[in-house]
Amino acid sequence: MLSESSDIFALTVSERLDMVAALRDPNRLVEPLPGGLTNENFKVTTATGTYVARLSRPSSHLLGIDRDGEYRNSLAAADSGVAPAVVAYAPEAAVLSIEWLEGRTLTAADLGSTEVLRSVAESCRALHSGPSFSADFDMFDVSNRYLDTIMARGFRLPDRYLDFTPAWDRIRTVLSMDAPAAVPCHNDLLAANFIDDGARLWLIDYEYAGNNDPCFELGNMWSEANLGDAELVVLVDFYYGEHRPDMVARARLQALVSQYGWTLWGAIQQSVSSLDFDFWAWSMEKYERAVSTFEGPHFADLLGAVATGPRTAPTATEFRSTTEKEKSQ
Template identity: 50%
Template structure:
């Protein structure tokens, strides 16, 4: 933290401030900065400090900045105060509240507030880029194989099933909306009245059902909670809506598992990325092999 050149940010120029590490973040260092001088107004912001080489994970920092600003315009994201591409820093306003944990979603009020926030994001300004998990999965898999990174021996056994999922979702395509695409529990900030959404590192216009399925996957929702989550978002979901969310949860698990395997081979962080990726792969494999898999494909195609 001491090595961060925070004083080079214009918003902090000439100000005295304290810096506090924020937990979480597997590709960034996040710190809270609060002014300690008598200048009005006081400052309370978060600075996201990213690594210098996001290429392996296909991260577009410029798109992250612009989409973060769009999310703020939609009323669910923190305001952008400064973006310094040269310093790999993005300064945003601090959002009071607490980051959710998986268990919080079992509270109906929290689930409803979270779904309201996601709908607001999806109804807001379009993002500057698109996100396609099938393209990203192909890119990540190519990187792993070209570089000889470790991969579960059975990963490719589901290649044909993966293609079936892609074809089923494409049979009844839906308009894309601005999506965060990485809404794990910690990226929901709940102030007790409203939920805010943070971290637009992987954001892009996408199928709304991927957003819902990704959260169901990352937060390990039960089948019942996935149903409740889908209902909180859609109100009166169709069988195709429900099936699409479940298939997109599979897409999240199968695709993002590769992110973990790349990080396992390349990251210097003291974190077990291999187990992180393996857990998601095993979750995806269980869905591929579940007797309901063919039914889900059919319900999505029938739309």
């Protein structure tokens, strides 16, 4: 894994692109793409085609991003049929290139549409029934590593953050009870990671991909889009193909896990990123939402609903079997 002091980050974009054979063209057109908080992203047009080049930033290792794992998981996701093909990976240049997709990037407002949520559920099911990823993703473990980084480096921590450790531990215990089998999850489904080509939704950017509880995927996406309770029910029901109050409760609890855990991601970025972006405000928005649930009147009820709900979620094998049957119909 490249460290923040690696000499590669002193090179220009052009010099790094020249290190990737598929992108090496003296007449190439390089256009910056918006977004990207841990990468610089470019549309690269050469004589052979149009591609996306993702250039890692130096702080990636502090966020636990495994670029080799991202490459392997991008390949697996492409095999599932919901992600663009990988064109090239050059770890010595910290560059991953994927095929360019013509389409529209979704917004959070788009995700409030029932039909869009149906497509999101279908794309998630396809990814989740595809090849397993190279490692697991557990937000409890990830947040522990983030917290260790913050403490070791003296980064700013939100006020009272550690006061919720007992509740955090209770959540972990409840979610571990008869948990659904882990499936290959994206784990970072912001609206900007969906591309609509007019016929289907594609899922892009697999930095945080890993095998995980599917309800984390659903809850995290719901939280990132700031959707309402009704939309969570719609999303979960589309995903499972029936009304599942137990899985709605589980996804809602995983949304809380997402908010509390990603808060620390933002705290690290605020301390190390050179981007002109208010990571602290981003972090606090998530933290305040988490606190409102921790201290709200329904937190105990939510824990109880997950702890006592029916344990009828499909296993990974059953889930893949069901998905394959649907594809053949």
